[in-house]
Amino acid sequence: MSVISTDDWLYELKTSQKLKDRRDFEELQRTILCSRLLEHFNGGTPHEIQFELQQQGLFRAHEKINIKKLQDQKTWDIVQEEYYYLKKQWNGPNIPIYIFPITQEQTITNKNGVAYPDALFLFIGELEREELKALFAHEYNHVCRLHYLNKSLQEVTLLDSIILEGLAECAVEEIYGSKWLAPWLGDYTLQKMLAIWKDDFVPNIHVQGLHNHVEFLYGGKLPPLIGYCIGYEIVKTSIQKHTAQELLNESSKNILTGSVFPL
Structure with a gap:
């Protein structure tokens, strides 16, 4: 696995939003984004996945997102390149990496990430190249460490x-x-x-x-x-x-x- 083309998902979401009432935006986010992530959440529903990821920094469904700005930053390309480099350095696992815009409610930093044993999520605003690489490295290091520990998240001390x-x-x-x-x-x-x-x-x-x-x-x-x-x-x-x-x-x-x- 590698970096998933979530920019395509985001454009699909924006297109669908133009055809729907604002009251339906939450459901669209669950359908277009969260329903594609079910395999990583042990039977969790799209609603539960949406809530968990929003707690970590996923943009709110009503917020305007600038996909082109993230593409202009080469966000997906930089993370893909760094993934190949660190995977070799650390003999790390193959995992899918999902990149989404960060919520405007995140005022402390313009970035966040969350690592699971079988997937990694990055929530991104406007970042310098090295800052993005460091964020990804931090989270991918977690994935590598969790694989070494070979414990469920409930067993981790x-x-x-x-x-x-x-x-x-x-x-x-x-x-x-x-x-x-x-x-x-x-x-x-x-x-x-x-x-x-x-x-x-x-x-x-x-x-x-x-x-x-x-x-x-x-x-x-x-x-x-x-x-x-x-x-x-x-x-x-x-x-x-x-x-x-x-x-x-x-x-x-x-x-x-x-x-x-x-x-």
Whole structure:
């Protein structure tokens, strides 16, 4: 598999919207886009798929989308080229890659992505070439790591989750440079991260299921994005005798053992 020609789907959607009342746009999005994704969502309905992808950044059905701008950026071509390169570098799996415009409600960044074991989704606005490549690399690194772990998303532990993010960020840094790292990775001192790790992460390190890791990754009662920062520091301090590519196929426990974060 490779990059799917979702630009064709998007033009089909725009053409269909011209023939329909605005009230029908949500249903058109489900029919033309989401119904083509059923195989990746374990029996989920187009409505459920639409909701899940919109939570990740998929444009809202009523929003105007500029397909030509994405084509002019060579979005599909750049991702296809980078997919072939990284697949060879990481001995990664064959997966379909779906690219859609990002919602106008996404005001923090102009990009987002989500990785599943058998598919990858990118939600894109106006991006520099290297920024797009780094985004794709982050998400494809997730896919490669999930294939190595060989666990369902319900079986993935909190330790797996934070190292998943740390590996992806370190891979981006290794290939494209620190310019394209997530800006929040420097928000906390190592001492603060070690204290939060001991008090909040260690007692929950074996908790399974990605849905149970949201608080730890994104914050709420815990500081914002603290899990991402801790995951990056775990891998960063473990990587000194390795490369991010070598650690991609190492157990989460061994990566943690090589870091400065005690269990």
